[in-house]
Amino acid sequence: MCRTSIYEARNNFSALVKAAEEGEVVELTRYDKPVAVLISYGEYESKKSKGGDWLFEWRKEYADVLDDVGFDITPSRECPDYAKDPWA
Numbered sequence: 001m002c003r004t005s006i007y008e009a010r011n012n013f014s015a016l017v018k019a020a021e022e023g024e025v026v027e028l029t030r031y032d033k034p035v036a037v038l039i040s041y042g043e044y045e046s047k048k049s050k051g052g053d054w055l056f057e058w059r060k061e062y063a064d065v066l067d068d069v070g071f072d073i074t075p076s077r078e079c080p081d082y083a084k085d086p087w088a
Contacts, residue, residue: 003027006035 002019006028009016016026016038026038039047 001025001027003029003034005029 002016002024004012004016004026009026009028020026020038020040023040023043027034028036028038
């Protein structure tokens with residue numbers, strides 16, 4: 001992985017794009033903090049196609065924890081009377 005500041009990247013942008021095309025990951029920083037990543041288009045496409053299913057995969061992985069059987073989650077249509085119970 002190559003790490004460079006945005007200021008230096010402006011001066012060497014063509015070389016950084018060529019490095020990304022060859023498979024190198026280029027990390028762009030501002031004040032020594034990462035702010036962006038430059039990758040090849042092929043790698044971007046592969047990550048984009050995988051990225052759409054992340055929520056489905058996460059739900060499948062944590063299905064036992066997220067199981068809400070036994071909980072009544074239907075919303076109540078009555079409003080609480082705060083005059084009777086201010087903590088309701």
